Amino acid sequence: MTLGDNLAINSLASGSRAARITFVTDGFKPDGLDPISLQNFGNLISENHVAQAALNQVQKIQTITGGKVTLYFKDGPRNLAGSVNKTIDGGMNMDMYMLHNANVRPQGAVSTFVHESSHYMRGSRGFEIGTQVDEYMAFRRELLFELGRKPTIAERQAMWLEKIVESEYYSSLPVGGELPRILQGLGG
Numbered sequence: 001m002t003l004g005d006n007l008a009i010n011s012l013a014s015g016s017r018a019a020r021i022t023f024v025t026d027g028f029k030p031d032g033l034d035p036i037s038l039q040n041f042g043n044l045i046s047e048n049h050v051a052q053a054a055l056n057q058v059q060k061i062q063t064i065t066g067g068k069v070t071l072y073f074k075d076g077p078r079n080l081a082g083s084v085n086k087t088i089d090g091g092m093n094m095d096m097y098m099l100h101n102a103n104v105r106p107q108g109a110v111s112t113f114v115h116e117s118s119h120y121m122r123g124s125r126g127f128e129i130g131t132q133v134d135e136y137m138a139f140r141r142e143l144l145f146e147l148g149r150k151p152t153i154a155e156r157q158a159m160w161l162e163k164i165v166e167s168e169y170y171s172s173l174p175v176g177g178e179l180p181r182i183l184q185g186l187g188g
């Protein structure tokens, strides 16, 4: 492990339970010019109650189903900032690509973590992930983190239109069930 790993794990593990997040450090240079500091990432999670709740939830799921969270210090496939996958034995894996534009600042990286934690939780509970409904849930949680409060109905509707309906990528996903009532009739 590098110095950077240990710093981050210490800050993430400052609560009563040790973090089980696995750091993969391909390309990470603690003394280099990497755009994000692992310590800042860990500190921001521990200072924010939405992010801390997301981390606690991910850790709880890990203890039940296995799986890991990996921070890759490289670009992701298909320009992804992060992704969640379910293994054939039901474990949940989260991958984050820390050199993605969205993740080069700690605030953005934590926002991605909060978003992916929603997929992680829903996948572990047997919901289909990677659908429009599932992405809406993930963006709603991300908005909760970014605003620091529950988004209003109008804000959730605007988010749905901007992030899903008007996105070439997300609008092409399967809908994945019945839309929440506040979104019905808005398109999608």
Ligand SMILES: [Zn+2]
Binding pocket: 115, 116, 119, 135, 138
């Ligand atoms: Zn997503």
